[in-house]
Amino acid sequence: MEHFTIPREEPYVHVGIDEAGRGCAVGCLFIAAVALRPEDLEILREMGVTDSKKLTRRRREELEELIKAKALTIRVExxxxxxxxxRNLNQVELEAIERVLAKIVNEVKAKGFKVVRVVIDLFGREEQLREMVEVLCPEAExxxxxxxxxxxxECSAASIMAKVARDRHIDELKQRYGDFGSGYPSDSKTRSWIRAYYEEHGSLPSCVRRTWKTVKQNAPQAYLEKRRRAKASRRRILMFNKKEEDQVG
Incomplete structure (x- = not known):
């Protein structure tokens, strides 16, 4: 059970961050960040906000409206x-989280609130994520x-926002390319669609991740070997954050 010890009268928020579509072979990756007051977290929990994977699509969309009504600010990248x-997927996701968190922090600050807790569904290297949070939110847990x-x-709410965004994105792709199932490598319908699409068109659409093993196994001629690159130096987060502050101020 979660415990909220921050007095309700204090202008504080918790931020949750999660993704949808990280492992799929078809479609974009979505990163969502949601800032919520402690008292609104209690309301959302009581209304059934939980891990999006445990909810039906209809229920996710119902809760999306509730989250929008309660959130101080929401960002989806x-x-x-x-x-x-x-590029390296972990690095791409890390930088996307950095961008949405920087924007959330500055939007919250502009509204007179302070971020006291950041919750992220962990991926990749924990130390890199922790360093980023410490730079952007030095006083936050x-x-x-x-x-x-x-x-x-707060992370459940972000999970729902990211999943709803991906659901709608997949709907749009299916209207254009036909029914390819869930888009995940474990889905036989997705694998069959990749094979059939390549056989018919001689190429794959831009919505397919061509460096994925799923493509190598089902449309090898379209597969791209991901090039190894020297690790780029970390962006200067403080400079990015300062730029965001200047835009808000």
Missing amino acids: TIDPSTIDA AILEHDADANFT
Whole structure:
């Protein structure tokens, strides 16, 4: 059970961050960040906000409206397959989280609130995520855990926002390319669609991640070997954050 010890009259928020579509072979990756007051977290939990994977699509969309009504601010970032194919996925996701968190922090600050807790459903290297949170929110508690979307309401809310965004994105792709199932490698319908599409067209659409093993196994001629690159130096987060502050101020 979560415990909220911050007095309601204080202008504080908790921020949850989660993704949808990280492991799929078809479609974009979505990163969502949601800032919520402690008292609204209690309301959302009581209304059934939990890990999006445990909810039906209809229920996610119902809760999306409730989250929008309660959140101080929400950010959703989209990462397209070409970006994922060109770079290391963990680094791409880390930078996307950095961008949405920097924007959330400055929007919250502009509204007179302060971020006191950041909860992220953990991926990749924990130390890099923790360093980023410490730079952007030096006074905030950082909770970086696997399954945080099931254990912390702020992260559950972000999970729902990211999943709803991906659901709608997949709907749009299916209207254009036909029914390819869930888009995940474990889905036989997705694998069959990749094979059939390549056989018919001689290429794959831009919504497919061509560096994925799923493509190598089902449309090998379209597969791209991901190039190894020297690790780029970390962006200067403080400079990015300062730029965001200047835009808000």
